[in-house]
Amino acid sequence: MLRQYELVERVKAYDPDADEALLNRAYVYTVQKHGTQKRASGDPYFSHPVEVAGLMTDLKLDQETIITALLHDTVEDTLATIEDVEKNFGSDVARLVDGVTKLSKIEQMPENERAAENLRKLFLAMSEDLRVLLVKLADRLHNMRTLHFISNPDKRRRIARETMDIYAPLAERVGMYEYMREMQLLAFEQLEPEAYATITGRLAQIRSTEGGQVDEIALHIKQALAEGGVKVEVSGREKHPYSIWRKMAERHVSFEQITDIMAFRVLTDSTEDCYRALGVLHRTWSMIPGKFKDYISTPKSNGYRSLHTSLIYENSMRVEVQIRTHDMHRTNEFGLAAHWAYKQRGDGPDGQVGWLRDLIEILDTAADAEELLEHAKLAIYQDRIFAFTPKGALYQLPKGATPVDFAFSVHTDLGASAVGCKINGRHMPLRTPLANGDIVEIIKGADSEPQLSWLSFVVTAKARAAIRRSVRQKEREETARIGQELYESIVARMPMKIGKKALNGALKRLDLDDDTALMLAIGSAKLTEKDVMEALVPGSAAELPDDSFWQAPARSVRLRGLPKNAEFTLSECCHPVPGDRIVGVKDGRRIEVHTIDCLTLGEQDDRRWIDLSWDPRSDGATGLLRVMLYNRLGTLSEMTGVFAANHANITQLSLNSRDDLFGTYEVGIEVRDLAHLTRMISALRASDAVAQADRV
Template identity: 35%
Template sequence: MSEKVLNGTEGLDLVKEIEKILGFRIKRREREKIIAAYEFAFTHHRSQFRDSGEPFIIHPVAVSKILAELRADLATIIAGLLHDIVEDCEVSIDEVREKFGNDVANIVNGVTKISNLNLTQKLDKKEAKFKMKVETIRKMLFAMSDDPRVIIVKLADRLHNMRTIQHLKDDTKRKEKANETLKIYAPIAHRIGIHKIKWELEDISFKTLYPEQYRELKLMMNRKLQERQSIMDEYRRIVTSELRKYRINFRIEGRVKHLYSIWTKMTRKNKAFDEIYDLIALRIITESDVDCYKILGIVHSLWAPIPGRIKDYIATPKSNGYRSLHTTLVTHNGEPLEIQIRSETMHREAEYGVAAHWLYKEGISSMRKNPWFEKLRKDEALISSFEDLSALSKMLSGGDEIYVFTPKGDFIHLPKGATSIDFAYAIHTEIGHHFAGAKVNDRIVPIDYELKAGDRVEIIVNKASEGPSLDWLKYAKSSSTRAKIRRFFKNKTNAEFMERGRDICKKLCKRLGKSVDEFLESDTMERVLKKFNINSEKDLFFKLGEGSITTSELLKTIQPEEEESKLPEVSRVKIKPGKGKEVLIGGQTGIDVYFAKCCNPVPGDDIVAIISKRGISIHNAKCKNVRNVPLEKQLSAEWSLSLNDMYRVKVIVDFDASDRSVISKVIDKFKVKGAKVIKYTVESGKWGYDFMDANILVKDLGHLTSIMESLRSIKGVQRVIRVGGAI
């Protein structure tokens, strides 16, 4: 950028550079808008400098040029110039909207929201794995799902920052930025098909995180290119000579594998550099789909193709829209040679992804049709259900894929190793929930059958089914399938908590001589909401049901102590005085009781007292042994407000039998969460799963709920249930 531009007098030089990149002259009105945006950005960034010591305006100018290389529309290029203006310069989004229009303001606003997210945390020293806040990633996905231009500007912003990352003096911050780029932004660039940006982001991140490995690999790659130059030229001449015989328009270029891609292949497959055979390939670019297939036939007549190494991504594009033909041949030198064949349109799409639609003048509406953006908009609820980093990372990175066909001939992309359950959920969530079996290529297959590329799959649906089984998690390979199954059970559990809480509230209101509606509409309800810091009756029911608000706590809030004597008597028998302080029987404390071992109630459970020959037993109100007890032998019971004891419960943990380390992890988790283990046994189960039967001491229902949720987060644990309880 010239000194004339940097002094802020005008942005004409920038316009000329953008025109040079675009290859055509911009209309006068658009030139004026770019100049106005430049001058606005320069004025507000005037006193700011980058880590390199250069004026800050260098950065938004560079971002606008990257966007021009992507052939972005005018609004996006202007948004690139202004993308830091709201975050760094105290300029309101309304001012941007007034000066530059809705489109620019909406893009800048979306980029600002993403920039404000704290996407990374410190590295976990024990596991050395990259951590990030799941909630912030969800927000980022939502921000970009409505307008793809938001993430394209953010990718351009990140690319320029990575190109200048050497100026960041703090080594820890450099590595955090590189980690964030490698784990979040590069996978997103891949997902929307902008490989031109993806490859550069990956290689710069690789260089920053692993400088020694980067230098060593680059040196080996340069040597390999020198060694292979003459032989690749020979292959190019042979192919060119043969294709000219058929009068097909084409051009041939070399494709060199990027360093990070080579390194990941070496580490993932434990291979040496000399064992990677697709370092260099030929790429043939032609005019039409038909010509692509003609060229495929011609090169196969030159050299024999390797079986299983022919991939038709034209008939079945990748999930990010990538289209091309790939084939690997054995040449006359007896070595493998990869050739990619694509049309000019496919080539632009492979380089620019969704941004290629700008090249075709199809605009934002066509960009939104990208399969991944459509999935984001349709599955916002699904994104919200991801509760761990690994599931979100898999969704971002995609990984190896296969395609399978529906009975109507449509194809569905699934992760490698996917089963028919994954296919069912990919068609529709409700079809997945009512899955009853599957036919693959007209034959019924077992639930653990791994689908293969090209399989034709038909799902058998049971409309009467109440929903999925937790066992399905053992067979689901797709992170989205697992998230949908877990979300079903979470919603089911939440509904059960709501129902239980409503029942508790109904019984309490009956004691007070009111209907539930009267209570909810009374001034007392306002006091309850304020006391427990909740917003609605639904929150109250839920917290009552899960036990985080106990019945006695609610009663004390509704009925002040001086009025408690007015509560109706519910005791209908002579009660023996004793030392028990855990529960109130008919509003009285100090009564001898014992806790039923069939259900092991804990504070927070809705309870009932049962009169028996042995004395008064306290049961969980939902205990199956209570159902047939006559009403005259039942007494109302509530937990006392002052409880310091621990209570015995029994939980069963199902886990993968192949990983016995889960046992010690479960025991450790009990200790960390403050539960005392009385005893436990481990027994062999079916379908490759064992189960632990554990008796533990807990404080109350909230404590137990927290422990069980913590156990469910352990890798290898498939199910955690409470015996005699509803959690």
């Protein structure tokens, strides 16, 4: 553990103007506040924040960040408050400490919700000051280094999984590859101990049997480049054990079949020398086709710049070579932290963290903890492709991204209005996976909107969040509309006139904010007709049985306005029910009855139309619904249970389509009237089994 004077000397070495007294006071403060607290290793607890501060000095960060690292656990784990921190160390440090501190109010939440809320706060704090992220990553790295001291294996695995899924990719997304690799290695050891032991054992065996082969190859590369007139530094290493394991898993191959276990790094003085070195290497050894990547001309979104190539060395050995300048190397290893001094001058590389803005944008669209965690994992996913607009603008997307993902990455409005696309000039389906270098043109529609079915193929968090937000808003509007219709039906059947005063009284009795909240509650089946009637006029529904509004329909259909001796049928295209506005289309003595808004009426000669209405004695017809169920066990049973609970008889049930996520059914049900059918749709939409329900 760093002693007090050692930490101060480290900071003063790269920042002579640092406030030595303030640093000393912060060190003493954390020691005093953590007192006799112990870590699982048995070390004093304050050793952890001191080591995190030491990691920050390795990155040469400013004194406020060093002090934040020293204090980052005081508010969470001691009696200190944010107000105490602000009083002693200033508002900037207090804000940074608050950004890193976990929310105490969520400690009783389920594990996934607690993780989601911590991430939400971290991302919001990151959007205001990225130093929060740097301290958080150093905090997680040191915790991973001491993870083996935790005796509970389940807890170790949970922390390792969270590190692998969130924090290691997050480190990669801001270019801190040193942190990413060490986090992955430590998490891999906990999550796959047998695979870790096997791979590290094989690597040790290779080192012992092949002696200095890595050094020998590095020397040959340096000599070849020197003969080509390029001054370089060359270093070699074996591939990262987790990287080897992931490649084995993705390719379904054994360790012996991994041919490019060795990797070499070439550091030059200039960008021009990088390309000269590449030419020399390709002249000296054969390159492997398809393995060359130029991240200098097209950097990764986190600012990573380098040339990557794979060569066939002697005896058909494959080796990977990365070529970059010294400046690129520091940025590549420490990413955002390497740029902090420039950012403080106001000309920092804001573009490399532009993805953060998208992440912040979708935070408030997540409906629950699972969705937030899903968005976070998607937004920091590391494997990327490049695609272009027709005008040449470049966008980076995850592998597997589709034109819909591309459209939303360009602009949310473009994604929402997409109806088709061209990829490299050819019309293609919106679900087509994009390849590296594709030119994508999005075709817009004037009145189009995001479709629920897109969720089955989009892969970016921004697209998924926007689609879900649109679908939820559409469902909300439709639910409110249904609620309004049901409310008007209830009011029409009441024996007295219902005015604004009665409505305001009902809102107060039901503890609802406004009319819209009432319509949503009615439309989503949270309130029954009896509840609404009783709230409007207390005592008016006291004598009614619970099922008085939910009677099973009869099958008697009677119409007014029919010619004498005419026969009629209810159209199969729109399935009218009592309560719909209807019109008849005459064909000889036969009349076909349609709803007034049926699309097929536009194809009929309006001179054959007959104005019809329902006879009040009509008390039943068959409506047709299209219901999209989540594709999981028991959802079909839940749907039929909704019909049974609402006294509706199923006359037809057919499966239209099915994929991994959804199954779409057409369901014919006997209902009493339009209000009964509307209630049925409302009840379906309130079910967790149902993704979407509409009248056909």
